[in-house]
Amino acid sequence: MRLAIAGIRKYWTRSATILSLVLAVGFVALEFVLAGVGYRSASGGTTIDKATATWLLTFPDAFDAILAIAFEFVAIIGLIYVATASGSEWTWGTLKVAVARGHSRWGYTLSTFGSLAIIVLVGLALGVLAGVVGVAMGASIAGFPMGNPLDLSALPQFFVKFARAGIGIVALTSVGYAAAMVAKNQMAGIGTVIVYFIFSIVAPALLPQIVRDILRYQPFSTAADAIGLSGPPTTVAATSTTALDPNVALAITVAWLVGLLAVAAISVQRAEVTG
Amino acid sequence: MTASTTLALSTTNLRKSYGRQVALAGLDLEVPSGVVYGFLGPNGAGKTTTMRLLTGLIRPDSGSISVLGQSFDESKHTILYDVGALIESPSLYPHLSARDNLIVFGATGRRVGRARVEELLDLVGLRDRAGDRVSHYSMGMRQRLGIAVALLNDPKLLLLDEPANGLDPSGIVGLRDTLKALAGSGKTVFISSHILPEVQQLADIVGIVAAGRLVTQGPLSELLTSQALVRVKVQPEETAQALAVLSKLAGDGHVEISDTEAAWLTLRIVADRAAAVNRALAEVSIYASGLEAGSDLESLFLELTAPPEPPPTPTRPGAIPGWNSGVVS
Numbered sequence: 001m002r003l004a005i006a007g008i009r010k011y012w013t014r015s016a017t018i019l020s021l022v023l024a025v026g027f028v029a030l031e032f033v034l035a036g037v038g039y040r041s042a043s044g045g046t047t048i049d050k051a052t053a054t055w056l057l058t059f060p061d062a063f064d065a066i067l068a069i070a071f072e073f074v075a076i077i078g079l080i081y082v083a084t085a086s087g088s089e090w091t092w093g094t095l096k097v098a099v100a101r102g103h104s105r106w107g108y109t110l111s112t113f114g115s116l117a118i119i120v121l122v123g124l125a126l127g128v129l130a131g132v133v134g135v136a137m138g139a140s141i142a143g144f145p146m147g148n149p150l151d152l153s154a155l156p157q158f159f160v161k162f163a164r165a166g167i168g169i170v171a172l173t174s175v176g177y178a179a180a181m182v183a184k185n186q187m188a189g190i191g192t193v194i195v196y197f198i199f200s201i202v203a204p205a206l207l208p209q210i211v212r213d214i215l216r217y218q219p220f221s222t223a224a225d226a227i228g229l230s231g232p233p234t235t236v237a238a239t240s241t242t243a244l245d246p247n248v249a250l251a252i253t254v255a256w257l258v259g260l261l262a263v264a265a266i267s268v269q270r271a272e273v274t275g
Numbered sequence: 276m277t278a279s280t281t282l283a284l285s286t287t288n289l290r291k292s293y294g295r296q297v298a299l300a301g302l303d304l305e306v307p308s309g310v311v312y313g314f315l316g317p318n319g320a321g322k323t324t325t326m327r328l329l330t331g332l333i334r335p336d337s338g339s340i341s342v343l344g345q346s347f348d349e350s351k352h353t354i355l356y357d358v359g360a361l362i363e364s365p366s367l368y369p370h371l372s373a374r375d376n377l378i379v380f381g382a383t384g385r386r387v388g389r390a391r392v393e394e395l396l397d398l399v400g401l402r403d404r405a406g407d408r409v410s411h412y413s414m415g416m417r418q419r420l421g422i423a424v425a426l427l428n429d430p431k432l433l434l435l436d437e438p439a440n441g442l443d444p445s446g447i448v449g450l451r452d453t454l455k456a457l458a459g460s461g462k463t464v465f466i467s468s469h470i471l472p473e474v475q476q477l478a479d480i481v482g483i484v485a486a487g488r489l490v491t492q493g494p495l496s497e498l499l500t501s502q503a504l505v506r507v508k509v510q511p512e513e514t515a516q517a518l519a520v521l522s523k524l525a526g527d528g529h530v531e532i533s534d535t536e537a538a539w540l541t542l543r544i545v546a547d548r549a550a551a552v553n554r555a556l557a558e559v560s561i562y563a564s565g566l567e568a569g570s571d572l573e574s575l576f577l578e579l580t581a582p583p584e585p586p587p588t589p590t591r592p593g594a595i596p597g598w599n600s601g602v603v604s
């Protein structure tokens with residue numbers, strides 16, 4: 001625990017942390033502002049129709065939109081961030097110091113991930129706040145009713161989904177963590193993560209159905225399904241396959257998290273620390 | 276070493292290769308408690324590899340290690356709570372201050388309080404810059420901080436890999452005083468170094484390693500005695516006669532005529548016998564025009580770590596003779 005707290009001390013002053021948080025928050029807010037601008041300028045109704053605008057800009061539906069968008073941005077930025085931050089334990093040789101001071105390797109590996117997970121969860125929370133502000137701005141630009149964000153009846157459901165998104169985000173960033181720990185190197189970790197993105201987001205559209213059916217069990221997909229969000233009404237997802245049941249998806253996501261952390265811990269346990 | 280001496284550190288037949296590169300080829304070390312042990316060897320001899328093995332960073336291929344009286348392997352990592360180490364260059368968080376680095380590292384291994392952090396900032400002379408980012412530090416300042424990290428948990432055994440790297444004269448004096456004080460208070464200091472005069476001033480015991488094996492180990496004073504040299508200068512035409520006389524005194528093969536300085540002869544005998552050298556020459560009416568007695572770690576080091584004579588190869592123009600002599604390949 002004390003190590004996880006010390007970990008937050010060592011990460012939060014880092015410019016990569018601040019930059020990642022600013023980017024995540026900025027993109028989420030921007031997305032809603034742009035939706036507002038899009039709705040307004042598309043008086044012909046071409047870019048965004050009314051139903052989509054309602055989903056995006058009117059509470060309580062907008063909560064789902066906020067979570068969906070915050071989840072995507074925080075996942076992408078968080079995955080790269082975690083690979084960067086954890087890879088530098090190898091690049092800087094600071095893991096070596098912890099091991100030589102007698103810390104257990106797996107203990108260090110897990111608590112370092114714990115600190116990073118906390119930072120990523122803070123990122124998700126800030127992303128959601130930025131989304132709320134973004135919705136308010138977007139709605140006012142579009143001249144659209146934004147509804148009541150403090151609608152108490154919608155909040156419990158929102159928190160459940162937020163918690164599911166949090167688990168999903170943490171599981172996803174463990175992909176970046178495991179990549180950096182196996183590669184023992186920052187750049188290799190980041191590289192692996194980028195390849196993973198291309199594979200999991202871009203490639204499925206180009207691949208045959210059977211591959212897509214398999215790919216929906218990969219963590220990015222299961223973590224998104226696990227939140228149990230409603231989609232924008234008009235999006236007939238051309239590229240995605242049918243979503244998994246949220247609870248099944250959540251279970252698979254947790255399994256990914258456990259498995260990837262085990263991979264990271266075993267790999268550090270066996271490593272020769274010569275850096 | 277006698278069996279009754281307690282050992283702070285020992286290794287038996289320690290072997291380690293990186294792929295096909297042999298780094299240690301059966302190392303046997305014995306480091307008694309409460310001494311400063313100078314661990315010397317040329318580049319690539321295996322010093323850093325030894326330190327890594329002693330701190331569980333890498334695993335030996337075979338052989339055993341005992342640390343602070345307990346047999347050590349990676350599973351017994353808590354033994355390292357009483358060990359402090361600086362291995363190769365200091366590893367620090369560049370975006371954190373010296374103070375925050377110490378606090379963050381202090382959260383690993385055995386817990387370290389804030390008072391200790393402040394004490395160490397004073398000890399290594401970083402108090403005034405304790406709040407600055409380490410990325411803005413000079414090399415010597417990082418080295419000082421690396422030493423402070425090694426001292427965090429007030430270790431019983433301190434492993435320092437070339438700790439004087441980049442230190443200014445006052446830093447070196449400070450380091451020497453600190454290490455002597457630690458050894459004085461019963462702690463053990465195991466230090467690798469290339470700065471032989473420094474080791475000569477500091478170490479009680481030295482071990483010299485070459486090509487992954489220990490070539491000698493023992494109290495510094497004894498090693499230096501065994502290595503003593505007397506140098507004497509005579510008239511050029513008397514060189515042959517002097518050689519004959521002195522060979523009787525020192526024994527065959529213990530006297531050499533210098534190839535670089537005309538009419539200087541080197542005798543491998545203890546320094547106390549310089550007077551006897553002078554007397555023996557005077558008896559045959561040779562009067563020395565120069566006489567030097569002494570011993571130094573450097574000549575011992577060079578002699579013990581010299582690689583086997585290579586087949587003669589033409590020297591590249593501009594190559595420095597002996598430049599590659601210590602490198603194990």
Ligand SMILES: Nc1ncnc2c1ncn2[C@@H]1O[C@H](COP(=O)(O)OP(=O)(O)OP(=O)(O)O)[C@@H](O)[C@H]1O
Binds near residue numbers: 316317
């Ligand atoms: N990480 C590594 N991978 C492969 N070989 C290595 C590694 N580290 C050291 N070696 C090899 O092991 C041998 C011993 O190296 P080591 O670093 O222990 O020497 P050293 O005595 O510390 O040298 P120096 O005085 O230059 O610091 C060398 O031949 C070196 O090339």
Ligand SMILES: [Mg+2]
Binds near residue numbers: 322323363436
């Ligand atoms: Mg070395």
